[in-house]
């Protein structure tokens with residue numbers, strides 16, 4: 001078993017921690033030793049959030065250093081750029097096609113990087129990056145909040161050893177009951193979005 | 198069955214399984230989830246105390262009464278509880294007492310990165326350190342056993358990374374028989390009354406205890422030798438062990454589960470078997486200094502940083518720099534070039550935060566503000582820049598009293614959160630009343646301990662277990678202290694805040710302003726959320742509302758024809774409708790709720 005390192009990033013309140021919780025659980029269900037670590041923000045809304053998940057035969061460190069993530073799962077584009085240096089050169093980045101401008105941008109003091117710049121920066125580390133219209137797909141299913149699970153669906157297509165059923169079971173266990181069906185469909189939508197490219 | 202638990206959840210589970218009966222804490226990142234998790238077990242009595250000293254006294258009392266107990270706090274909480282920690286070390290206890298301290302290397306959410314292993318040595322108390330959640334759970338029981346065997350409190354030291362990492366844990370059952378009848382309280386005046394005569398008798402006892410614990414540590418199963426290549430021997434503890442194992446897969450290890458006191462023979466033996474001995478530990482050179490005191494040659498902080506948190510990369514690069522690893526051991530890293538630095542996302546007061554109203558007015562009156570710790574500390578940031586000191590919990594009122602006695606040209610006040618007021622603000626307010634200063638104390642009563650994730654406190658009328666209880670009124674407290682000038686204001690009403698401030702600043706003598714409005718994230722507040730809108734015809738882009746510092750107010754693409762400045766726009770997904778910006782706008786360009794509702798009706 002090769003150790004697999006994931007870095008999940010996003011903005012507070014977006015559901016990055018739910019995504020990393022599911023990711024960790026999927027690893028356990030698939031029989032790996034798993035460690036997950038997260039930087040809890042404070043109570044306020046809108047800070048940057050990161051979480052590391054590691055699967056392996058035996059995992060020691062709960063953290064990884066720069067260049068050690070095999071997968072970057074970013075729920076927001078600016079947060080993808082902020083942490084892309086954590087990705088192993090040539091690693092896989094799954095990025096939600098969504099921009100949330102921080103206060104300094106909306107107040108006009110900073111500029112949010114344009115899509116071309118986002119692509120250029122990502123491609124300096126890897127060509128294997130994938131924008132997923134996660135919000136649009138989740139909205140089509142009736143709830144934009146399921147965008148995190150859309151992204152997990154897309155990510156799951158890169159991890160061939162773990163069948164989709166394992167992911168779906170973990171999702172069913174971790175999201176509130178009344179949203180299980182929605183999230184299962186969100187997961188499928190993410191898988192299809194990736195394979196239709 | 199193995200389950201993923203955070204270190205904090207594991208500590209709670211460990212307390213449950215090992216028969217803890219009473220647990221008390223004051224919230225503080227990264228320790229807060231321990232009591233929140235423990236509260237789910239009906240077999241354990243658990244509570245939020247107003248501060249860490251009270252929490253520790255409660256746990257000590259329970260242990261004096263013969264029940265296993267636990268007190269939990271973040272690292273700086275042990276400063277507050279230090280007095281209790283020291284006397285408990287002197288007296289010992291009738292049943293196990295574990296004191297959990299969660300340290301915060303890198304200060305993810307703290308004002309300093311003190312290393313609380315120093316407290317263990319300072320108070321002659323053994324210190325245990327887990328390196329993952331399994332150990333976090335197991336070491337609670339081990340700590341209680343040691344506590345009972347050696348008649349001493351035991352410090353269980355966590356760090357943020359242990360507290361907030363999930364690793365696999367094997368669950369067990371609760372190992373305790375519930376008593377059928379109440380135990381007799383055992384009275385032992387010589388042991389428990391720390392008057393000088395008795396204390397002089399106890400001091401040799403606790404020095405001897407540490408000597409015995411040293412012997413115990415020699416065979417303590419959580420002090421583990423893992424021999425590998427003997428050219429390098431690594432002594433390590435806590436999460437640093439995990440990083441070290443990853444970076445030096447071949448080396449020999451002495452992993453310490455007890456970092457105070459250390460086992461001298463075990464260390465001497467390990468040192469003699471390796472060519473080069475190094476210590477890998479976060480923060481202070483605590484283990485390193487202890488080993489050096491044994492007369493053993495050792496390296497540590499000459500190689501690895503003393504500041505901040507470790508990760509495998511930091512350990513690896515420090516090792517490469519010191520020649521412990523070849524340069525080829527470095528990871529391939531691509532740090533992409535950026536056209537401009539990425540905009541940051543610092544924490545910031547939420548849209549609709551009630552604290553904002555108070556700081557806008559202290560700023561308007563050009564007041565110096567001695568601040569405190571909580572969400573409201575963020576008012577120090579521009580554009581508000583309205584809070585001017587933050588040292589430790591409860592400091593604001595004492596500082597403001599000192600400022601008042603020293604005398605300054607500007608108007609000034611102390612600003613303190615409701616939870617912080619109960620924590621350590623109470624005696625300071627008493628001092629203001631007693632020693633008659635002109636201090637104005639503003640209590641930000643947002644009905645919760647918001648910063649740490651919304652915990653109950655004595656003003657909320659709810660306990661940790663969610664039971665209703667008496668809610669303390671700040672106004673009553675102030676009057677009981679002898680402060681007659683007491684105002685209650687709604688921070689969403691800027692005129693009201695300003696009026697109260699002016700009244701208090703003009704008058705002589707102490708004054709209290711209670712600013713009452715619940716945190717915008719509480720469920721009852723969320724129910725009232727609605728978004729306001731900017732009337733773009735009325736807005737001329739003057740920018741006054743941007744000074745409110747609300748994340749929901751953004752610069753619109755529309756420019757004012759005359760001034761060429763960007764007009765304001767309100768993000769409907771973020772705005773809660775607090776109307777603070779609407780009151781600031783001189784051109785009435787931001788529609789109040791009532792206007793919004795009318796508009797909705799006519800549309």
Ligand SMILES: Cc1ncc(C[n+]2csc(CCOP(=O)(O)OP(=O)(O)O)c2C)c(N)n1
Nearest residue numbers: 225274570571572614615616617646647648
């Ligand atoms: C001694 C100590 N204990 C705990 C903490 C953690 N802590 C920081 S702010 C805070 C509570 C703030 O609550 P409150 O005063 O009500 O302000 P709010 O965040 O609600 O605005 C706590 C518990 C600390 N910094 N120091």
Ligand code: SF4
Nearest residue numbers: 547550572647716717
């Ligand atoms: S969590 Fe509550 S108190 Fe804290 S900044 Fe947000 S609204 Fe204000």
Ligand code: SF4
Nearest residue numbers: 549747772775776778
């Ligand atoms: S009313 Fe104004 S200050 Fe209040 S949340 Fe909305 S935009 Fe922010």
